[in-house]
Amino acid sequence: MRKLIPACVALAALSLLLPSAPTYDPWSWIVWGREVAHLDLDTTGGPSWKPFPVLFTTVFSAAGALDDAIPPLLWLVVARAGALLALALVFRLARRLVGPGWQGIGAGLVAAAALACTPQWLRYAAHGNEAPMAVAAMLWAVERHLDGSRRAALALGLVACLMRPEVFPFLALYAAWAWRAEPGARRVITGGAVVLPVLWLVPEWIGSGQPFGAGAQARSEPSWSLSRLDHPWLELLARAHETLGPALEAGLAAALVLAWRRRDRTELALGGVAVVWVALVALMTESGFSGNARYLLPATVIACLLTGVALGHLLRSAPRSAPAALAATALVAMAVVASTERVPALERQARTAERTARLDGDLGTAVARMGGADAVVARGAPAVDRAFIPRMAWLTTLPIGQVERRSRRRQGLVFAAGRRDPVTLVAQAEPAPALTGKLVVGRWKVYEPR
Secondary structure (H helix, E strand, O other): OHHHHHHHHHHHHHHHHHOOOOOOOHHHHHHHHHHHHOOOOOOOOOOOOOOOHHHHHHHHHHHHHOOOHHHHHHHHHHHHHHHHHHHHHHHHHHHHHHHOHHHHHHHHHHHHHHHHHHHHHHHHHHHOOOOHHHHHHHHHHEEEHHHHHHHHHHHHHHHHHHHOOOHHHHHHHHHHHHHHOHHHHHHHHHHHHHHHHHHHHHOOOOOOOOOOOOHHHHHHOOOHHHHHOOOOOHHHHHHHHHHHHHHHHHHHHHHHHHHHHHOOOHHHHHHHHHHHHHHHHHHHHOOOOOOOOOHHHHHHHHHHHHHHHHOOOOHHHHHOOOOHHHHHHHHHHHHHHHHHHHHHHHHHHHHHHHHHHHHHHHHHHHHHHOOHHHOOOOHHOOEOHHHHHHHHHHHHHHHHHHHHHHHHOOOEEEEEOOOOOHHHOOOOOOOOOOOEEEEEEEOOOEEEEE
16 A cells, blocks of 8 residues: 555546546535634535545645645545545455456456446546545455454544445444454544544534534435435435446346355455445435435445456356356456446546536636626625535635525626526526626626626
8 A cells, every 4th residue: 555545646646637626515625624724614505514525625725825726636636546546446355355366357457447437436536526535445444354454444444434424334333343353443443433423513513503414414305316206215226226237236146146155254245235235325315315326336336346256256267167157258248238338438427527627717717807706705695506606615715605595696796607597596586687797708607787
């Protein structure tokens, strides 16, 4: 890891040469980091609170004194390095589980390629989402457990849990086992039992007055939420099937069968976690969570890992077993078919990331050309497309909640992207305001109420 992590950081830094920008959630963490540094946290708007990203963005906020562009770029480096680390770790873990030889290398390559082609993986990494970082922490925790370092595995599980709360049930079970199996880990477990609730609840309590506000925000049921449909859990299972696809589902099933025959507890446990994870997300969706595809990413990563592992084991057995050779051939054929469908999606994700980065940059230019943050705020609270509310909060130094609440009233400037009707951004204003065009920057148009 001493060489791997610096290499991932260096590659992530080089990736900034491409058009780069955070999106809604990462921009919110960057705004909150600045607010924490100024002891003025306001979490009444934006996404649900995530402790681990804000720990970084709080530290990075000091660089904003030099240039406001630095903190978001620093966060993108960290997040993209985490995504690269996840790809490296899934390769290394698959190779380790299969064993030495070209079969192990093949298993690692298949697992890493499957993960890279996972729907939205490139977009998550490009925009600084926390999910790939959480995956990297989980994979590293598994690796450290196999090395016999239970305390390190617990610490990495704690890191993952500070990004994805769904990790908690699995971490709690592992901690209960480690408490008895390794007494030396009890200090880590006790510390985690204190740190987790403090970092999840106290900042949200300070920022919104509601210690459980993050959970309430996660269950806010936006218009696209699966929880609003007739059978949320079935819709979630359908989304899981769409995310995994037949190749990964077959690979996961094959891995479980092979692990059962070989009595491999590690692979059985990993497969069990994947299945239980999907069931847990289905229950969460039924109870009001959105069922976002991002929630399924850890289970998808395990499926990628075990598909590579299953193929590696089958290839090792193929010379002396006709059924193994047949199964390996079928799995390879399914993987080839899946790749023909998913590789083109990488190009679409790259184009979307580039377009979003240009919109992000042009919004900053538009604010600057309207006189800067002070001039924009002096005209009244600005209205902007929902996806760019945290970005506007960063530009104007207003709390996200203030921009969110005011962006639908007839007050200040209106920033509309693309062909968006600016009146829809202030649709709650009665009567609907008359707007005058003031400026065009890229795809952004700026309007002012008459």
